[in-house]
């Protein structure tokens with residue numbers, strides 16, 4: 001990269017005089033006179049000088065150079081005054097209108113226990129990142145809105161961390177004849193502790209139905225739902241799960257509310273706790289009625305709501321996590337639950353540092369909290385809880401039938417996690433893959449099968465390098481050792497297939513190696529119906545034989561006089577796609593490959609997939625008349641981000 005002319009500012013004068021671009025910006029910070037300059041100035045003067053330089057970057061037409069230069073300016077500042085990074089960048093961002101005020105606060109705001117803002121994490125990142133190399137360009141592409149081009153993914157590997165694959169580990173074992181057992185999968189609960197019946201559900205904020213939600217346009221007259229919607233009750237469930245309708249609220253006396261929030265939720269809101277209790281009641285009612293129990297539960301994360309980070313305090317985060325896990329425990333009793341943390345289950349939002357840095361302990365409270373709860377609720381053994389406490393990027397448990405479940409913290413590949421941009425070309429910059437590989441090698445050696453759970457799918461929504469490294473690992477241990485992979489995060493009911501070649505593959509039946517299940521959410525936020533699912537699992541091999549999803553039509557609860565939602569069986573995966581598949585074969589990657597081929601070829605099958613993906617919500621895209629479904633095949637057949645991008649780029653425009 002060329003040395004940009006506008007960097008030639010007082011602070012960087014030495015740098016310019018050298019007239020060669022230093023490969024390591026650290027050299028710059030070591031300039032004694034720069035440090036002295038900071039020391040003799042007041043905080044206000046330093047901030048003003050930094051803002052002046054940041055302002056100057058806005059004068060260039062090359063957005064990439066401007067972005068990496070801002071990172072370099074921040075990196076110089078962080079060496080001497082890390083405490084001034086947040087105030088300087090926040091003020092600059094607000095004054096220049098670089099982002100809207102909320103985003104400025106979220107990305108750069110001073111971190112306090114009152115507001116989930118990432119300024120201190122941004123500063124931590126700067127102190128270890130290489131702004132002019134891969135780290136900086138990746139950041140400027142993903143976190144700063146495509147201000148650099150997507151940099152080429154480094155050709156690195158983690159394959160040195162495992163022994164070669166032996167011939168007996170080339171195929172998956174065929175299911176046994178000892179029947180199946182059942183595993184519950186729930187995801188993305190996003191409890192809204194502030195949900196209030198009667199508040200604005202048609203708001204112009206990110207999250208509606210809270211006392212802060214409002215519509216910036218004034219309603220002239222009365223709500224169109226007056227006299228039609230009738231479910232405005234402060235209802236709740238008792239500890240014995242019985243339902244109380246509670247008192248009725250009259251929301252139509254407030255002429256400022258366009259669409260009042262009803263008892264059980266709205267498509268623009270995260271759920272009230274009563275909807276979470278209703279979902280969990282349905283889970284156990286169904287199992288009771290069918291005379292079975294779940295052997296265990298996987299929960300793929302996200303307990304905290306989607307409100308602006310400035311509205312989320314540390315206490316809210318802790319309370320949300322505790323409430324959701326308590327509600328789950330209250331319903332599932334002695335069934336063990338293996339949770340993972342989602343991008344919302346962190347503080348500040350989306351952040352997670354690698355272990356072994358001075359700032360790593362900013363995140364230990366969370367794994368300690370969750371590990372304590374897992375231990376108190378008897379979900380894991382004391383030793384397993386100890387491992388979860390000690391390695392906050394993952395933990396492994398062995399179920400009583402002998403399956404290993406490895407749970408990962410996917411903030412390690414999350415694009416909004418600042419720490420993921422530190423040493424981003426290192427194939428294992430969080431040490432999480434070493435943990436995963438060691439567990440897999442140990443299981444393979446004793447022919448033990450493994451499930452992997454994480455919140456964010458490794459394909460279309462991850463950072464490219466960890467996505468590719470994860471695919472490499474799954475490829476090595478598939479299909480013989482890895483019997484299942486389970487994600488959440490997208491809120492949609494989806495899956496993604498891994499073909500041999502870790503992304504630059506041929507998507508053929510011969511190449512299919514594995515696939516991941518992506519579970520639907522309980523939150524309706526984003527326009528989908530609440531859903532949960534369970535798997536029928538082969539008792540011998542732990543391969544998934546069938547999957548059943550349940551949902552309720554949220555909009556039916558608007559007009560049912562406050563009654564409980566009506567949940568129903570939505571579909572069984574074996575029944576709805578026209579794939580001829582032996583009853584004795586698991587729903588493995590090959591099955592889903594055959595489904596994906598049909599999704600790619602037929603608009604009708606795409607529609608079927610979208611109907612289930614959205615749980616028949618009023619917002620389900622109509623594939624015939626919109627281009628909304630065109631990317632479905634790419635999504636379903638990409639296990640790596642680069643593979644997904646390549647597939648999407650090849651779509652007809």
Ligand SMILES: *[C@@H]1O[C@H](CO)[C@@H](O)[C@H](O)[C@H]1NC(C)=O
Pocket residue numbers: 061063145
């Ligand atoms: C540079 O970024 C700004 C702000 O995001 C944008 O409006 C502009 O189009 C970008 N310029 C180029 C050349 O991409």
Ligand SMILES: *[C@@H]1O[C@H](CO)[C@@H](O)[C@H](O)[C@H]1NC(C)=O
Pocket residue numbers: 048049051052055095096097
């Ligand atoms: C930076 O630019 C903003 C407007 O874009 C201006 O209000 C502010 O005074 C400038 N600050 C400095 C220190 O140059």
Ligand SMILES: *[C@@H]1O[C@H](CO)[C@@H](O)[C@H](O)[C@H]1NC(C)=O
Pocket residue numbers: 152153154155
């Ligand atoms: C990685 O290797 C491929 C093929 O050998 C090449 O096209 C690509 O440019 C390389 N990427 C980098 C970042 O070196």
Ligand SMILES: *[C@@H]1O[C@H](CO)[C@@H](O)[C@H](O)[C@H]1NC(C)=O
Pocket residue numbers: 178181539540
């Ligand atoms: C068959 O499954 C049952 C539990 O469902 C278990 O107790 C038994 O040990 C299993 N038998 C074999 C041979 O795996």
Ligand SMILES: *[C@@H]1O[C@H](CO)[C@@H](O)[C@H](O)[C@H]1NC(C)=O
Pocket residue numbers: 202204215216217224258259
């Ligand atoms: C929601 O509010 C917008 C104005 O912000 C209005 O145009 C729209 O009609 C409202 N929708 C409903 C369903 O009331």
Ligand SMILES: *[C@@H]1O[C@H](CO)[C@@H](O)[C@H](O)[C@H]1NC(C)=O
Pocket residue numbers: 220221
């Ligand atoms: C509200 O609507 C009525 C009739 O539809 C109109 O006469 C009146 O001017 C409107 N008021 C405002 C404040 O827009």
Ligand SMILES: *[C@@H]1O[C@H](CO)[C@@H](O)[C@H](O)[C@H]1NC(C)=O
Pocket residue numbers: 235236237238239240241273274277326327330
């Ligand atoms: C949800 O269930 C929990 C556990 O039984 C209970 O403590 C809580 O009050 C319930 N909340 C509502 C709103 O139903």
Ligand SMILES: *[C@@H]1O[C@H](CO)[C@@H](O)[C@H](O)[C@H]1NC(C)=O
Pocket residue numbers: 248249250251253254
């Ligand atoms: C509307 O009615 C509810 C009770 O149903 C009451 O709590 C609220 O204060 C009333 N609001 C207004 C603006 O009158």
Ligand SMILES: *[C@@H]1O[C@H](CO)[C@@H](O)[C@H](O)[C@H]1NC(C)=O
Pocket residue numbers: 289290291
């Ligand atoms: C569950 O058990 C009860 C009592 O034994 C029986 O009446 C009912 O038919 C069973 N239900 C199913 C779905 O097997």
Ligand SMILES: *[C@@H]1O[C@H](CO)[C@@H](O)[C@H](O)[C@H]1NC(C)=O
Pocket residue numbers: 500501502504
């Ligand atoms: C990807 O494709 C290139 C060229 O076709 C090949 O050299 C490389 O080995 C492939 N990578 C993997 C992981 O299979």
Ligand SMILES: *[C@@H]1O[C@H](CO)[C@@H](O)[C@H](O)[C@H]1NC(C)=O
Pocket residue numbers: 172174479512513514584585586588589590591
């Ligand atoms: C899926 O199962 C079928 C039948 O058991 C088997 O032929 C196929 O190889 C399996 N596919 C994978 C990816 O393991």
Ligand SMILES: *[C@@H]1O[C@H](CO)[C@@H](O)[C@H](O)[C@H]1NC(C)=O
Pocket residue numbers: 553555556559616617618619
């Ligand atoms: C809810 O939405 C679905 C899908 O749009 C629709 O078929 C159904 O009629 C709606 N229910 C009510 C009560 O409006």
